Amino acid sequence: MSRVVLRIDFDTDRHLGHGRIELLEFISELGSIAKAAKAMDMSYKRAWYLTESINETFAEPVVIRRHGGPGGGAAELSQFGRDLVRSYREMEAASTSACAKHLRAIERHLAPKPD
Amino acid sequence: MSRVVLRIDFDTDRHLGHGRIELLEFISELGSIAKAAKAMDMSYKRAWYLTESINETFAEPVVIRRHGGPGGGAAELSQFGRDLVRSYREMEAASTSACAKHLRAIERHLAPKPD
Numbered sequence: 001m002s003r004v005v006l007r008i009d010f011d012t013d014r015h016l017g018h019g020r021i022e023l024l025e026f027i028s029e030l031g032s033i034a035k036a037a038k039a040m041d042m043s044y045k046r047a048w049y050l051t052e053s054i055n056e057t058f059a060e061p062v063v064i065r066r067h068g069g070p071g072g073g074a075a076e077l078s079q080f081g082r083d084l085v086r087s088y089r090e091m092e093a094a095s096t097s098a099c100a101k102h103l104r105a106i107e108r109h110l111a112p113k114p115d
Numbered sequence: 116m117s118r119v120v121l122r123i124d125f126d127t128d129r130h131l132g133h134g135r136i137e138l139l140e141f142i143s144e145l146g147s148i149a150k151a152a153k154a155m156d157m158s159y160k161r162a163w164y165l166t167e168s169i170n171e172t173f174a175e176p177v178v179i180r181r182h183g184g185p186g187g188g189a190a191e192l193s194q195f196g197r198d199l200v201r202s203y204r205e206m207e208a209a210s211t212s213a214c215a216k217h218l219r220a221i222e223r224h225l226a227p228k229p230d
Contacts, residue, residue: 004210007120007133008218010225018122059226080224087217093216095119095210102202103123104211109195110125111174 004096
């Protein structure tokens with residue numbers, strides 16, 4: 001029932017967590033930063049900033065933007081970006097497995113769920 | 116070099132992450148919510164709220180408060196609280212191991228660190 005959510009801290013300034021990965025997945029699916037922002041109920045400005053921050057983290061582009069046009073133009077993930085999302089999801093699954101025994105032990109101590 | 120930081124989502128409303136665990140560790144070390152808050156550069160109000168939230172998550176107390184006195188009285192972790200912190204740190208280590216290969220692959224793509 002419990003879920004392990006990962007944040008990868010590369011160093012003190014650079015990280016990759018659930019929210020950024022979800023943004024990348026929406027950009028991949030919807031082909032636009034504006035549409036991804038809308039799907040996540042996030043401002044376009046914030047989605048744009050996060051995309052910049054992700055791209056600056058790596059030596060090669062993660063999100064490729066086609067500038068111009070209403071709504072900020074189209075965007076897609078690079079091959080590296082797709083690999084990055086897949087790696088993150090695989091790490092999440094591996095961590096969930098690695099934590100399963102501990103999680104089951106902790107779940108036995110949860111308070112009854114409030115109605 | 117990279118570090119895996121975990122958040123455990125028990126359900127949509129209840130979670131346990133790095134910040135809460137660090138707060139518990141400071142309470143355990145310093146014996147007071149007020150001192151733990153100060154050590155984390157967090158308001159006493161927020162530390163108190165987080166402590167309440169952690170205690171409400173579980174069927175038994177995690178933080179035991181001794182009310183009264185200046186600075187909000189003393190506080191300590193229950194045996195369950197100490198077990199919880201240890202479990203979280205063990206899960207973090209297990210996840211880091213489980214993710215090591217992926218992390219090394221991703222690190223090769225990091226941008227050169229800005230000066």
